[in-house]
Amino acid sequence: MTTTSTEQAIGVDIGGTKIRIGLVDRYGNVAAELAVPSLAKERRVVEQAINGIRNVLKMAEEQGKALHLLGIGVGSAGQIDFASGTVRYANDLLPGYTGTPIRELLEREFSLPVYVDNDVNVLALAEKRFGSGKHSRHMVCIALGTGVGGALLSEGQIVRGATGGAGEIGHMTVDFRGPRCICGNRGCLEMYASGTSIERRMNELLKRGEEAGADAPAVPDARAVFARWRAGDPTAGQVMDEAAAALGAAIASLIHIVNPDTIVIGGGVAESGEDFLAKVREEAERRAMPSMYRHVRIEAASSGNRSGMLGAAQLVFQAPVSHPA
Secondary structure, X not given: OOOOOOOEEEEEEEOOOEEEEEEEEOOOOEEEEEEEEOOOOOOOHHHHHHHHHHHHHHHHHHOOOOOOEEEEEEEEOOEEEOOOOEEEEOOOOOOOOOOOOHHXXXXXXXXXXXXXXXXXXHHHHHHHHHOOOOOOOEEEEEEEOOOEEEEEEXXXXXXXXXXXXXXXXXXXXXXXXXXXXXXXXEOEOHHHHOHHHHHHHHHHHHHHHHHOOXXXXXXXXXXXXXXXXHOOOHHHHHHHHHHHHHHHHHHHHHHHHHOOOEEEEEOOOHXXXXXXXXXXXXXXXXXXXXXXXXXXEEEEOOOHHXXXXXXXXHHHHOOXXXXXX
């Protein structure tokens, strides 16, 4: 007696602080999933991914699910050499990660074909397949998280550039006299619109208030800033206005350079809500040429916190040749 099973892939979303792993079919259904810390500072990112994949497979087996695995798809922070599945460059959020041969290590461990791409590229694939970019032909995807990442799609295909670095939107200069970024540039978008920078900026302003005689404890993260902003805190409002203005300015430049029909904004900062996106749209419209702005939709990502994992799995399903194992 033969048992049939749905074709599946392992989707792995590697970020600076967390790795999300799931067993996914081509329609985006998730049979098993978990999230583990990246342990980036301990330089254990790939070790964590391997252990997470093992545990997801174990979960599926314990649930009695029949497996028909086509491969493993990985979306990773950093500049990725898609052809070799190697990290071409990663900044200090992932110390020692540059040069990591992700594809080689995972293929050796699991004897499955492995496909590796930048984490925002796979977010864009998820949004194109399941989310706000379904009907888009020319899309820009921006991820506002620990850092700021980006991806470009033309005619539905990822634009990777000469060395896999296309879409480094976080390092667009929005203030040429601005603070020094970890990339070495000044005034990068990431210095204003990332969760890390929103937290840092809020604490800078609170510290200034303390020096002027105000008593305000530091905020622990960007989500605390969002909460205070929604509650009407003027300092949080200043920080969020700066973030929206910087992002709107960057988007206006992208509209002029790329001429997209859709811009999808995802990541933890975008989850601060529609009020933030409204400010971003207002700034982008103020700066962009009307003839180009009127043809662009600026939308929040809609595939949720699973998006990187779902998009990573799509790398397997859209591969020219699948090798069932």
